[in-house]
Amino acid sequence: MNYDSGRKLHSWTGANSISLCSECGSSECAFGKMEPPRSSIHRHHLERGQSLECHDSGCLRFWIVELGNAAISTFFRDGRRQILSVEYVGAVVCGSMAMEESEQRLEALTDCDICEVDLTPWAHELRRDPDFMTATFQLMHDRLEKSTTHLAMLGRLDSQERVLFFLAEMAARHSDKGSIVTLPMSREDIADYLGLNSDSVSRILSRIRKSGLVRFLSPTEFTVPDIAAVERRLPVAVPKPHAAQTSHGVGGHMP
Amino acid sequence: MNYDSGRKLHSWTGANSISLCSECGSSECAFGKMEPPRSSIHRHHLERGQSLECHDSGCLRFWIVELGNAAISTFFRDGRRQILSVEYVGAVVCGSMAMEESEQRLEALTDCDICEVDLTPWAHELRRDPDFMTATFQLMHDRLEKSTTHLAMLGRLDSQERVLFFLAEMAARHSDKGSIVTLPMSREDIADYLGLNSDSVSRILSRIRKSGLVRFLSPTEFTVPDIAAVERRLPVAVPKPHAAQTSHGVGGHMP
DNA sequence: CGCTATATTGAGCTACATCAAGCGAAGTGG
């Protein structure tokens, strides 16, 4: 692998800014500058509902969401599903954050293009590359942070708070206030993300709509007239997207 | 810092096997071989209920549980508490897995001795040390794995399943079957770990006791006559402790 | 314009929370 140590992984630290991989057919990508041989890259196209299985084969297999929205989800033996996180365009997912036991998947919430990069063959070099290590560490760290917030929400917020939190999370991804937010997922998916069932989600959304906190244009499009009002109803701050990036980019969690 | 690159961090990979730091007054520790100057080390003694605040000052401040049991917990504005994980002797906690916003703490579930090691001054060297990076990565990875399991549990198990899962988790820490397990925490703490309230926990424990799945010697001591029977009642496998270590020690998530 | 998948809404039930009383073990002070 031809791999220019100076800059190659700089874009890594901004996982969310990664767009499309040149190998994958598009302009730029975390792995673009590494010029990994074609053999290490595969593209997957997933129709909504399809999924890739996560196997525990080391943290050097990465998936990058190129197009659409995906979710990392686990399934219990009896079919219960829990969505662990929602992933947007640019997200980098380490293939084996999976547990040994539980079945874990990257699932397409909408039609998706996923670029798979397997760097296992270069494990030895990468391990001694501080930039690469820092970047993957950061990836893991951000994921843990999100997971922690999500966990606390499931443990201690009631259903109305969960749905409000979810809507606020979605709205927070759009910098411009009052703009139209599009939900990338069904009521069922939202329920599986929030630990509720889809009927309840629907019911609660109606209640929230009637309260005026949120205005729905369609079942999947809404605006938030007053975000502060939403936050005032929640006992936690709603995490701003890229917050981790912005703050850690400077000092960094692993300098 | 005098720091022998060959072996120094070998013990790191087995976070759970770390016992006591020589600087801290005891035999062996992840940082023992690094011989960090005294100035970077502080000991804390915490009475049950006391806690250390996590601040977001980089991931190079570590806490090691030397004695007793602790918990990482978050608090909401209105006082609601969620225990994120229970930490036993030997656990290494990275000070700033905390979020920007939420208040997060390392709390003593029983009286505790905590050794604090601040490696921030050596950030530059450590960053280029593959062993150190691998070890901290592993730390983060294990934590994410636990967090994920916990999250799925909170999202999709009912209260009885949660309590059973908790008991099985505790029992799984003791290799020898049928031995006496001691709960290191109050009903309130268990509730805050499981997203329930303490009355419910107590009630459910009674129900489980009556079912014979678990035998209580005292409110905090029990045995599990048949672990398989407990697992059969759960839709998920109970994570074996050190599983991550054992399996990743060989192949490793980050070789 | 029909058809299918998804969303909404209601009625009824259950699991869990809340509130409140009682109990037992450990600690404290006279």
Added chain:
DNA sequence: CCACTTCGCTTGATGTAGCTCAATATAGCG
């Protein structure tokens, strides 16, 4: 050494949030 307090656990009675099941309604797509 024993009364008294305190703290944590247990348990019951009662309310309610959220689930289940079922009946429409609506959206999106051919």
